[in-house]
Amino acid sequence: xxxxxxxxxxPRLCLSCEARHRGVCGVLEPSxxxxxxxxxxxxxxxxxxxxxxxxxxxxxxSNILAGVVKLTMTLPDGRQQIVGLQFAPDFxxxxxxxxxxxxxxxxxxxxxxxxxxxxxxxxxxxxxxLHQRLHEQALRELDDARGWMLTLGRKSASExxxxxxxxxxxxxxxxxxxxSAFDIPLGRADIADFLGLTEETVSRQVTSLRKAGIIxxxxxxxxxxxxxxxxxxxxxxxxQGAPSSRRSGRTQSRS
Amino acid sequence: xxxxxxxxxxPRLCLSCEARHRGVCGVLEPSxxxxxxxxxxxxxxxxxxxxxxxxxxxxxxSNILAGVVKLTMTLPDGRQQIVGLQFAPDFxxxxxxxxxxxxxxxxxxxxxxxxxxxxxxxxxxxxxxLHQRLHEQALRELDDARGWMLTLGRKSASExxxxxxxxxxxxxxxxxxxxSAFDIPLGRADIADFLGLTEETVSRQVTSLRKAGIIxxxxxxxxxxxxxxxxxxxxxxxxQGAPSSRRSGRTQSRS
DNA sequence: CGTTCTCTTGAAAGACGTCAAGGGTGGTGG
DNA sequence: CCACCACCCTTGACGTCTTTCAAGAGAACG
Numbered sequence: 001x002x003x004x005x006x007x008x009x010x011p012r013l014c015l016s017c018e019a020r021h022r023g024v025c026g027v028l029e030p031s032x033x034x035x036x037x038x039x040x041x042x043x044x045x046x047x048x049x050x051x052x053x054x055x056x057x058x059x060x061x062s063n064i065l066a067g068v069v070k071l072t073m074t075l076p077d078g079r080q081q082i083v084g085l086q087f088a089p090d091f092x093x094x095x096x097x098x099x100x101x102x103x104x105x106x107x108x109x110x111x112x113x114x115x116x117x118x119x120x121x122x123x124x125x126x127x128x129x130l131h132q133r134l135h136e137q138a139l140r141e142l143d144d145a146r147g148w149m150l151t152l153g154r155k156s157a158s159e160x161x162x163x164x165x166x167x168x169x170x171x172x173x174x175x176x177x178x179x180s181a182f183d184i185p186l187g188r189a190d191i192a193d194f195l196g197l198t199e200e201t202v203s204r205q206v207t208s209l210r211k212a213g214i215i216x217x218x219x220x221x222x223x224x225x226x227x228x229x230x231x232x233x234x235x236x237x238x239x240q241g242a243p244s245s246r247r248s249g250r251t252q253s254r255s
Numbered sequence: 256x257x258x259x260x261x262x263x264x265x266p267r268l269c270l271s272c273e274a275r276h277r278g279v280c281g282v283l284e285p286s287x288x289x290x291x292x293x294x295x296x297x298x299x300x301x302x303x304x305x306x307x308x309x310x311x312x313x314x315x316x317s318n319i320l321a322g323v324v325k326l327t328m329t330l331p332d333g334r335q336q337i338v339g340l341q342f343a344p345d346f347x348x349x350x351x352x353x354x355x356x357x358x359x360x361x362x363x364x365x366x367x368x369x370x371x372x373x374x375x376x377x378x379x380x381x382x383x384x385l386h387q388r389l390h391e392q393a394l395r396e397l398d399d400a401r402g403w404m405l406t407l408g409r410k411s412a413s414e415x416x417x418x419x420x421x422x423x424x425x426x427x428x429x430x431x432x433x434x435s436a437f438d439i440p441l442g443r444a445d446i447a448d449f450l451g452l453t454e455e456t457v458s459r460q461v462t463s464l465r466k467a468g469i470i471x472x473x474x475x476x477x478x479x480x481x482x483x484x485x486x487x488x489x490x491x492x493x494x495q496g497a498p499s500s501r502r503s504g505r506t507q508s509r510s
Numbered sequence: 511c512g513t514t515c516t517c518t519t520g521a522a523a524g525a526c527g528t529c530a531a532g533g534g535t536g537g538t539g540g
Numbered sequence: 541c542c543a544c545c546a547c548c549c550t551t552g553a554c555g556t557c558t559t560t561c562a563a564g565a566g567a568a569c570g
Contacts, residue, residue: 083404236334
């Protein structure tokens, strides 16, 4: 049963917060929000700031209020891969784990709302809805990661770049209709780290998509999708499927 | 508070079941086990059998009692990628989702213990420990998937094959000491689908690891690790890290 | 207006995919 | 028990996609 409460019971800090609607705070009662907000700190992180260090104990969890966070993994010899991207109002941090396996880094300026580990765990115990919300986010991230495994394992360079641009476009315009300009939140080097390519290859494939009339760029980081269906096809997600004789391997892109 | 119960309260079906200890059933009370077991069916699946079809409604969940299950994703043109491997006593199926994005397929003979969706959801509501167990498995799978993203995006063919053999060896012998023979649960074609390579390339790299004295094979599917540290190094997880001038890209393997 | 960083483009090399054929192994039937 | 067949694995030769190395253009900033 839900108590009859007023908005005035919601902490002032949370009133204009996006996380309270679409984020994890959306499932909390005002009284729980009040408790959470007592231990809450808002802060901003500059581009490149390390939000979570691999191997270090996780003391605080955060909601992402604005900006994009890169989750990266690194090999001993320095090779790097972005294994996830998080946007507002995603929850940042791994529940139940003492340490994180990944490094979280701000890609651009990021605004966060952080709270201590203990507070979250306490709330999670008494609010099953919160627990479920976090579980659902984990499953969503799992689906995403597996989708990118398919991209990394089986798609060609141009398909990977098209897939990434599709991700950007869909996030801004889920309907995939408009012709407005979307801001690409990552530089070429970060896109390369995400797609398992080099900076040069990303740049070449962007150029090639532009020359094919599928996209156009106002600046190097501002994307306009000229032909949504062509972009889906270029990403390997096209509806038409002429099964190849061999089911494996990257297909060779013509022209 | 836990009731004072005896083993005799545990359903006969569950008595010798591995899932009751290390699997999700381990957190259930005997009374809940009884309830679950009333709706439970044990069955076996032949190699290649489809356990979960992408896009179809999920009616049943399962515990894997024995065998290996491949989770695969496929592009419209037929290119395929294994996005996860599951072993006993893993839980199979995606909670909260109406349909599955991935296809689950038996790799070899598999024994399963299945129960209806409703029963699991009912138990999950009243047993927070079960909910948490499933949440933890999802997070574990997420960590795995991200680790393979790093492998698929940044490792060379020989490093990928070494990484896979390391997975097999560690699963059988977490200490990584013994010199016993491990059964490789996948054929070369499946390994290729897992590593984003072709069958031929996998075969070549296995040969190369064998010629380097790092592993030896009794049959093509029986692995002996001759030099554990060398295998870790070959997988790119070596401790020594001479940072390359460029941080990205697959390093060229010498020799 | 120079400096620096990011992005782009070019040419060459190499790793992996493709196509093709051969070898091993297990199962089945004569 | 051996022959045969199917399937899986291995090996070879070649093509090409992506990386590497290198340099130049463009944009942001002081």
